[in-house]
Amino acid sequence: MKELPTGAIQVTFPSDTVYVHMAITVASNAATIAGFDKAIASKVALATDEAVTNVIKHAYDGRNDKLITLKAEITPESLTVKVVHTGKALTNEDVKLPNMEKYLKAKKPGGLGLYIMKQFMDEVDFLVGKEHCCQMTKYRLVDKSGG
């Protein structure tokens, strides 16, 4: 079996929705390089889309002249995608997820982004600091028995 690669990719781009598609192809490429199949790569891409779109819409209030940095870190255990920005911070405590059953009955648009991120990734964390960061991890299925 080929050895799984480790490494990091980092991409910086303006906070404009025109760049979101580029950002998610980087995330999806990173997932493929990390050995995930096409189905999981599209989940990583979608979670990344929602995280980047939230930073543009909410952290930067729709301003398109700020910067966003996407980091994809491939380790033997996992792929971690970090969306780093200097706008308004979101904390883990702020995160309110919809009850999907009620949500689908209420038929109000919006409010699905965080739910998708949590649903499609194994871990989602919001870190506050000099720069703020939405950090999402997908674990590889590591076969502990083999080399």
Next chain:
Amino acid sequence: MKELPTGAIQVTFPSDTVYVHMAITVASNAATIAGFDKAIASKVALATDEAVTNVIKHAYDGRNDKLITLKAEITPESLTVKVVHTGKALTNEDVKLPNMEKYLKAKKPGGLGLYIMKQFMDEVDFLVGKEHCCQMTKYRLVDKSGG
């Protein structure tokens, strides 16, 4: 008509061929954002492939633990792709292009990368400095008559 966006994308990744496909999707996305059509976007992608592959093979002698930075700069006039590295420098004087007629008769593999870059981009320059850079520009067809 929509305004053409301006802006810059910057992506840093290890000097391993496993990342080349990711790098060229960033270049091709940048070309699409800059308003180029699919045919030109694939030319930009291929030129970027050859430039990045050359840096891995020649500038870094095949080492996969160095870093490469790809910058894509969109201006009202053009898209410029820069491949930045700290390996062996190539200068404009070093560049020897094959005579394609002789090349096709000789039937020897290799030596097409620089030719492709020159053929598919409008300008190709090699800059030497603290970091070295292969800089390639594709011009937009600007209609001088309109706004």
Next chain:
Amino acid sequence: MAAGLEVHATQKDEAKVLYINGFINAHTVQDFERSIQSVLSEQNYRILINCKDLEYINSSGLGVLMGVIEEIQDNNGFLYLSDMNDTVFNIFDTLGFTHLFKVFDAEVEALDSLKGVSDSAVNED
């Protein structure tokens, strides 16, 4: 411009069929919303969205569907979807949208399901 979106509408049998080509994300969602609103503004409430060439949809696209379903149902209409690729189906399925919108494998199946069926019988379940 970037990863774009194109929408074409055609009347077929009982339904207005919308063909969506491209990517629906925050950058293109206004175009998607405008297309649907223009169909609704002509009092067309029997809508089939053919997703054959829809490569991608994010939550803003789902939000548009959520935002119009009530008006459609209030007018005894329907919003069907067909021909989704795996990526698009996956997000619909994961979020439970397949309970809210009828999803058909192929356009012809969606159109067949309408034949000889009275208005009152095509409500969502």
Next chain:
Amino acid sequence: MAAGLEVHATQKDEAKVLYINGFINAHTVQDFERSIQSVLSEQNYRILINCKDLEYINSSGLGVLMGVIEEIQDNNGFLYLSDMNDTVFNIFDTLGFTHLFKVFDAEVEALDSLKGVSDSAVNED
């Protein structure tokens, strides 16, 4: 792994047909070279590469073709290509490789061109 490459070979009429699926770049070119060399090692010099599912090729892939064409011609064989997408055809065309390799729109045309044609007549022009 990454943007990968798969090659399948089948004998059809007079030719060994190689179906190439994926991306040929510096990362995958060894797999491509191995597939062609394994065909040549079985003394198959009548080769058609069907590029229907070849999404992309860079100069290292062209280098592989350049590296085997002489051996193929020395053995009175041929290396045909078919079903290229626009991106792949564009690089072949720009570099003048269409003068070195016969390129057919479709596999069936390439196979038809072989029918009732003697060995000596299928040399490259």
